[in-house]
Amino acid sequence: MSSRGRPVATSPAQIEAAAFRLFAERGFEAVTMSEIAAEVGVGRRTLFRYFESKNDIPWGQFDQTLEHFRAILRELPQDRPVHEVVQQGVLAFNEFDPAAEPPHRERMRLILETPTLQAHSVLRYAEWRSVIAEYVAERLDLRPDDLLPRTAGGVALTLAISAYEAWLEDPAADLADLLTATMSALRSYLAD
Template identity: 65%
Template sequence: MTLRVKKIGVRGNKRFFCPDRCGRLRQVPTSPAPTTRRSLRGRPAATSHAEIEQAAFQLFVTRGFEATTLDDIGEAIGVGRRTITRYYPSKNDIPWGQFDRTLDGFREILRATPTELQLHEAVHRGVLAFNDFPTDASPSHRDRMRLILTTPALQAHSVLRYASWREVIAEYVAERTGTRPDDLLPQTVGQVSLALALTAYQAWLADESASLPQLLDATMAHLRSYLAG
């Protein structure tokens, strides 16, 4: 019989060790599987997406992403590994945080763009506005993007997020040109817009003093001059 010695360590109830947690902002109870529903009935949630995200981020930047296990994260906030996997579908999804919710904001931004603008001008402004992040975020936008864009596993996983981002653009372009989102023009614009944004982001991370909006303009300018010959 393989001895089962591990994990007998007392983790116990978390509220027992940290009763003041109740006072924190828990704006969205964010029950494990359903992300937006709130529950007032059953056992209260022992943690939140935000708490997991911040504790994990701390560990990711200090120990490195690969070297941090889900057990480490759970231990940091006094929660079991299984709980974490219920809040986030995968370890790779933690650094992105609540990205999906920001996509709705992106849609709003594009919809609010004046239609007098040329299509490419409207999309470009939309991209600029989407990437105008508040500076007080924690972890900071730059740190988050640095982690995502320099960790191979996260680089890879991010394409799935990018696909949703591109679809927002494709839908907007389709609506304005009377085509379908999966037609060639909307898809091309979505892909190219992402390409420009990623290039700008990479330069932004490489140069601490750089301005992201200016870099977004610069990549677009480079593309124009490149195509002009």
């Protein structure tokens, strides 16, 4: 049985690798989608089938990543307090293959330190927060847009970004340790 259509000419990983090479050489702003397509050896239309915009490329396959995040939260022991599951979920979500291309540190530096990407990041951050809000709402029999689930999502995101900023400033720092420290420090502060 033969498949219909053209064979796959590239993959999201190949596009990301090529784009990050170009970003490193010339800066994010100076690189166009046409140049990324040429680097990969595909047409612009093909490239847009994988990523809606250049701003989406640093985020990778973010929709799939969020589905993985939801699965992590569901798979953790549900007899634990909600805040512990959220903390463990955030830690597990932020485990990355050290051999990944592009390296996770490079990806996050681009996302957090490129002004053009900041506006686009707001959209992605809202999606990330909603994963936690949905989980907290389900556990506490609330709606995701109720105040407590929304606050939990917002606080978790802020703590994660703080940890990432510290990680980017210190090449020797361990991301998991920083995530644990930020989340634990706030819980301790609030308990006092």
